[in-house]
Every structure is written in C-alpha cells, then in structure tokens.
Amino acid sequence: MTAAPWAGLLVATTLPYRFLQALFFDQLVEVRTEAAQYGNLLGGTANMIVAAIVIALWGRAVYARACRLAMGRGATPGREVWRVPAAALVSFFLTSSVVLLVGYLSVFTCLGLWVAAMFAGLAIGTMELNERVSVLEPFRLIGRYAKPMILLGMAFVFFCGLFVALVNLAAAFGLGVWALSAIGGFDVPHWELLFTPGNRRFVLMLVAGAFVAIEPFWVAAHVVFVRKAGAQERGDDLRAWFEELRRTA
Amino acid sequence: MTCTKTLCQECATQWDGIWHCAACLAVKRGAKVERSPLFSWIAVVLITAAMLFGGARLMVWTAAVLAGLFS
Numbered sequence: 110m111t112a113a114p115w116a117g118l119l120v121a122t123t124l125p126y127r128f129l130q131a132l133f134f135d136q137l138v139e140v141r142t143e144a145a146q147y148g149n150l151l152g153g154t155a156n157m158i159v160a161a162i163v164i165a166l167w168g169r170a171v172y173a174r175a176c177r178l179a180m181g182r183g184a185t186p187g188r189e190v191w192r193v194p195a196a197a198l199v200s201f202f203l204t205s206s207v208v209l210l211v212g213y214l215s216v217f218t219c220l221g222l223w224v225a226a227m228f229a230g231l232a233i234g235t236m237e238l239n240e241r242v243s244v245l246e247p248f249r250l251i252g253r254y255a256k257p258m259i260l261l262g263m264a265f266v267f268f269c270g271l272f273v274a275l276v277n278l279a280a281a282f283g284l285g286v287w288a289l290s291a292i293g294g295f296d297v298p299h300w301e302l303l304f305t306p307g308n309r310r311f312v313l314m315l316v317a318g319a320f321v322a323i324e325p326f327w328v329a330a331h332v333v334f335v336r337k338a339g340a341q342e343r344g345d346d347l348r349a350w351f352e353e354l355r356r357t358a
Numbered sequence: 359m360t361c362t363k364t365l366c367q368e369c370a371t372q373w374d375g376i377w378h379c380a381a382c383l384a385v386k387r388g389a390k391v392e393r394s395p396l397f398s399w400i401a402v403v404l405i406t407a408a409m410l411f412g413g414a415r416l417m418v419w420t421a422a423v424l425a426g427l428f429s
Contacts, residue, residue: 137421144425151421155414162410181377196394203402206409213416216424242394244401 114185115175116325122168123324126161127317133158135313166205169328170198173233176332193237200239200247204232207248226267227260233328234335254338263334267327274319279306282315 133154140147170193178186208229215221228251235250282304290297304311361382370377378386 133417133421137425141425144422148418148422151418152414155417158417159410159414162413199399199402199406202406203409206406206413209413210409210416213413213420216420242398242402244398244405 113325115172115190119168119172119325119328120321123165123321126158126165127321128314129154129158129161131310131313131317135310138309162205162209163202166202167193167198169233169324170201170236172325173236173328173332176329177237177336180333180336194240196242197237197239199242201232201236203244204247204251205229208232223261223264226264227255227257230260230263230327230331231255231335234331238335238339254335256338259334263330267323267330270323270326271319274322275315278315278318278322282311 133151136147136151136154137144140150144151171190174193175186175190178190208225211228212222212225215225231251231254232247235247235254238250239247286297286300286304289300302308306312361379363379365377365379370379371383
C-alpha cells in the first residue's frame, strides 16, 4: 500500500502497450483468415507494441523498485525510486524479451502461457538482485527462486483476479453511462450501444483495462515473494520472528 | 543488515532501502565498485534487441496461424 502512488506511473506506462495489444487483436479479428495477406498492417502494429513494451517494462521496473523500498521502510519512498540501477534494468529487459518470445512460441499450448507468466513474475521479482550485467546470471537468479507450486498458485490467483477486474470495469462503465443519462446533453443512447458486450472493441478495451488494473498487484506480489524467499534463505525471517517473540514476551 | 547484527533504530542507517550499521556502511563506502565488462553490456543489449525484433515478427506469425486455425 505504501508504494501505491507509484502505481500511477506503472499504469501510465502500461496503457499504450495494453491498448496497442487490443488494437492488434481487433485488426486480427477484422482480417480473420486473410491475416497472412495483411502482414504490413499487423507488422506495423506489432512494431509499435514492441516499442511500447520497452516503456512498459521501464515503468514496471520503477514500480518494482518502489515496492522493494516501501517494503524495507514501511513508508512511501521518494525520488530515489527513479534511480533504477542500469545493470538491473538491462538484465530485466533481457529476461522480459525472452519471456515475450517464449510467450508467443507457447501460445498454442495451454501450459506454456502459464510458464511464461511465472517466468515474467520472477523476472520482475529478481530484477534488483542483478548487480552486474551478464547474459546468464539473470536466468540463474530466476532459477534459484523458482518454486513452481507457489508461482503457479500466484498465477492462478491473478488469473481469477483478471476476471474480477473485468467484471468490475464493465460494471463501472455501465454505472457511468447510467449516471450520465440523468444529466443530459450527451449522446447517451449512442453510448449505450457502444458500451455493450456486443461491441468487440469495447470488450477488447475492457480486457486491456483488466490487465492494467491487476498489474500493480501482480508486480508487488512477485517482489514480495522474492524478498521473502531471500529472507528465508538467509534466515532473516527467523531472526525477525525471534525478535518479535522477545518483544512480546 | 549485512553483518546480521541486531541494532536499535537509532544506530542503523538506511541506504537504498536497506538498514546498515556504521561498520557495514564504512565497508560499503570503501569498497571498489566493480563494473560489468563492456562485452557483457554489448552482448546483453544485442541479444535483447534481437529478441524484441524477433518477438514482433513472431507475434504476427502466431496471429496469422491462429487466425487460420479459428476460421
């Protein structure tokens, strides 16, 4: 909760990426079987998505640092959040680009997407542990913290959370249109046609919005998971527990 | 704390979100900053750029195959 103000930055940097993804799917549904003949159109959008990913990843890295600092202090961190170490940022870009590739390669399998989601979570969780730039070290770190059952459980929770966010967003839009219909001066009857599940673009935007809504929680959960796992390895959690017991005794 | 000693709040100083004692801070200040070799930087940047470029191409290819499957 203490890193909450920084979630605004994460949302702002992720919005272009998610909305471009929605646009890509919209174009895909539009061209359907003739997709292979619209390579330039889809390729252009894909290039824009990749450019937007870089901005989104930077925002994610800054927010992850804010979460880590907030966790250590118990207070909202200040301007030092912007100073993401270059080695950590570059390592995060490397692991995330691999996740991107693995994600698209495994889109035909059901299991692959889950693995990619877990891998992406660990990539952001372990980002700040990379003190030096290396091709293999970020992957070794990810392997060290990979606890499949916990990560799978987290992925499942956020998968359910995605639907909750989707329903809430749809309800918020419905409520907004209903409330505005009382004011007048707006073309509300037209809006009621646009904001319905029958409108493909509206549904795609809702899905994009749901992803944006759960991302701050997803990033924070993985940062906390990696930090807690690290504390367990070093015995810091036991030490803190004994201290707490001694204080209450 | 790097040395894992238990200190009171007044004796610990926070640096980059982590609490350190005076001795640990002195060691940190005196430590030589090890820079990553230039080769690692170039390799990581090139691999990332290649992955992102490949990712964009793969995205279009996957989309075309998926569109063909669900037609």
